[in-house]
Amino acid sequence: MRKVFRNLKSLEEVKDLIMRYERAERREKISIWDAFGRILAEDIVSGVDVPGFDRVMLDGYAVRAEDTFWADEDNPVELKVIGVASAGHPFPGEVGEREAVEVATGAPMPRGANSVVKEEFTVRKGDSILVMRAVAPGENVQGAGSDVRVGETVAYRGTRLSAREIGILAAVGIREVEVLSKPRVGIFSTGDELAQPGEPLEYGKIYDVNSSSLMASVLEDGGEPKFLGILPDDYEAIRDSLKREIEKFDIILISGSTSVGAGDVMYRVLEELGPPGVIVHGIAMHPGKPTVIAEARGKLVIGLPGYPTSCLTVYREIVSPLIRKWSGKPLETGKEVIGRAAERIIGERGRRDLLPVHVVKDEEYLVFPVPTGSEAISTLSRADGYVEMEELEEIIEEGEVVRVKLFTDRIADISMIGSHCIGLELIMSEMRRRGYLIKSVFVGSSGGFKAIARGEADLAGVHAFDPETMEYNLPFMRKFSIEDKAILIRGYRRIQGLIVARGNPKGIKGIRDILERRDIVMMNRNKGSGTRILLDYLLKEEAERMGIDISEAIKNIRGYWNEAKSHNAVAIAIKNGIADVGIGIKTVARLYNLDFIPIAEENYDFLIRRSSMRKGAVEEFLRILREFRSKLNELDGIEASDDIGLPISP
Known part of the structure; x- marks a missing residue:
């Protein structure tokens, strides 16, 4: 008896039904070298600071800034050079009044020094230097923990690891990570007429196209496919093979033997595999109408049409989103957005600049330059994309329309810029667990007030104390004119x-x-x-x-x-x-x-x-x-x- 496709479901109904299904979570530990594209199964909290010490940013001399405050070319300050420090080789002593240490890029800052004078602003004079320009405290120094701090969550559960995240994991000393195992997808083809590629093709036979196409599609969507063979149009052979394999996979795909043909084999097998058995028997779409979906032992079995075009169309519309959901791979979207520069973006004339930017979704996309310097590995991880400036361009003015080439397929749901706190990390971790994408940049309370005033942030953690009123935070709303x-x-x-x-x-x-x-x-x-x-x-x-x-x-x-x-x-x-x-x-x-x-x-x-x-x-x-x-x-x-x-x- 034939089962006719009379109760067709709309494509939207089928998509909604399919996307509700979850798979049992499995984890595995792998090297970060093998982790590209994988989904983290745990939050990664840094056990070290990056850098772990105050680090020199350029060649020059480590000094006490207060010794240079009045230095200029007409009145240079003379400092005695008491030693040398280079990357990996700290200076063992302490810099005292009117003393300096010769330093190379990457060297630890010597005790007692708080700034670095560029080499070109000095003149060597035997065992001393003449400083021709004043420096401020902290100038040309990357502060300890300024990039990543101990206790800071550097990668979150559910994150799909790109080169940027893997770089940060390496920077904090992580060698292995626990990731979600890829969704396992079993693939059958059915049909007495099918032969595997490479075999001699007998009269009346055709090569199996669908299994190869489905294997590649599953791989592209982040799954782990396995070809289980070609099944004959035989009820018992299909039934026995499905019963044997169903427990090993998260989902099974079968192409062919779904249309209203002699015996309607696939429908009867899937109905018997239940309960509940067949839950969709036909989709109101073309191509792809003869699609059968069943649930058995908590697993989905999807019978796809045999024609290659129909098979791949159905896969793309209803199976691909589910595999990507399980693998954590985002749905394919456009890689660019058109936004408006929220403030002036400055490049450098004479070169093509790819400037990292932060994008905030408001009534339109607002585009802000990322303030973190090139010395910080977290710059690209905090950027959503980049704006390209041609060789003869130098400035993108505030309000100008810009095209942002995205690093990510999704703009953050919320932008947090302000003061860091362990308590805030706790809340952000929970938000990420609930599916929200958060952009967080920690620049202090004043930076948070400024970011809110500019429209760059949705939220800022602040703890600014006003000595005149003895109040926290409220007086600064007036100071930055953001009461409204x-x-x-x-x-x-x-x-x-x-x-x-x-x-x-x-x-x-x-x-x-x-x-x-x-x-x-x-x-x-x-x-x-x-x-x-x-x-x-x-x-x-x-x-x-x-x-x-x-x-x-x-x-x-x-x-x-x-x-x-x-x-x-x-x-x-x-x-x-x-x-x-x-x-x-x-x-x-x-x-x-x-x-x-x-x-x-x-x-x-x-x-x-x-x-x-x-x-x-x-x-x-x-x-x-x-x-x-x-x-x-x-x-x-x-x-x-x-x-x-x-x-x-x-």
Whole structure:
């Protein structure tokens, strides 16, 4: 008895039905050299800092910036050269007043020095140099942990590994990763008329085209295909082969023997394999109408039409999206977007520039240049694509329409630019687990306010303290004129304090030690950071209690002009003996197994652009923020109150 295709399902119905199916997750550990295109099965957290020390960015001389403040060509400053440092060969001593160390690109910064003078701005004079130009603290120095920090998640579960992610994994010392096993796809062809390519072709036979085409298609979609042979148009042979193989694969594809022919073999076999058996018997499309889909033992078996054109059409429309979903490979989309430059993008005349850019999806695509320099491996991982500038081009003006060639098939659902925090990492990890793509760039609180003001970020983590009002964050909304552009959301409180070596060998007790003692070296934070603002306030307050002038006191603080760009960089300096004390948060001190002296609490809140509040990713962020209150409270040094996630009124 023939089974006629009378209850055809629409292509949309079939796609929706198919995409609901999941496969049992399997994992395997492989070398990063074999990991290109594979899907991570775990979050990868860095156990090291990149770089692990303050690193020299160019050839020159490591100096104390304060020794050069008044240097120029008419009045050069003479410094004594006391040694040499190169990549892999640090200088063993300490740079003192009016001293310098000759350094090469990649060398560790010597203790006591906080800047590098370019070689071309100096003149060698025996054992000394003449410095012709002043340098600022931190100039020509890549700060420890400025690229990647210990405890930072550098790759997330579900990420499809490209050359950029593999480079970052190598940079943090990861040799092997756990990835999701590829979806296993069994492939049969059916038909008494078929012969395998390479065999002699008998009269009445044709070569099997579909199996080879399907094998290649599955490979292209990220699956692991296996050809299981050509089956005769025989009910028992097809039934027995399917029963034997179905447990070994995530899905089985069979081409041929699906149309209304003699005996309707495929329909009867698949119906018997259930329950539930056949769930689709015919699709309202051409070509591809005689398609049969069944479920048996929790697995899908899809009978594809025998004609090659029909077979591949159905595969492309309904099977390919499912294999790509299981393999983590995105659906094929356009590799370019047209956007508008949100700010001026500057290239260099005389060369073709491929400038990495960050794309934010608003009412239109807004295109921002990526600020991170070429010394950071994370530059390309944080970029969505690049803008190409011809040899005679130099500037793309703000508002100009630009074509972005994408590195990725998907623009981030949410852009986060601001201050880094372990608590925020916890929330972002959960968002990624729920399927959201996040772009995160950590540039400090001031950078977060600026990014929100420019429209570059949807959300910024901020903890900026205003000494005049004794408030966190709200005064800076007025300072950056974003009261009408953004909403401040209550986050959580963090404990700030002095980070010292394990056992506190210098016996440091508080802020007064920094002002009074000359036997300790501190590591300061960069100007504009919330932590630097807080420290300057505490130093001034303590100086007033001591009855001394803060401007004079600062001159005697060893290391005041040494600036780190993150809490992690402060901890690294203390861990490596570059400094004796620095200010940072308790969670980072614990992360590095350092001692901690609490001195203040701060508010770490979230600034959200008003136009972004309607985004699904932002709504999900706020839901997770409230749901994770108890998990945040489990982190040492963080306290989340009941009003977490609620707007803060001016």
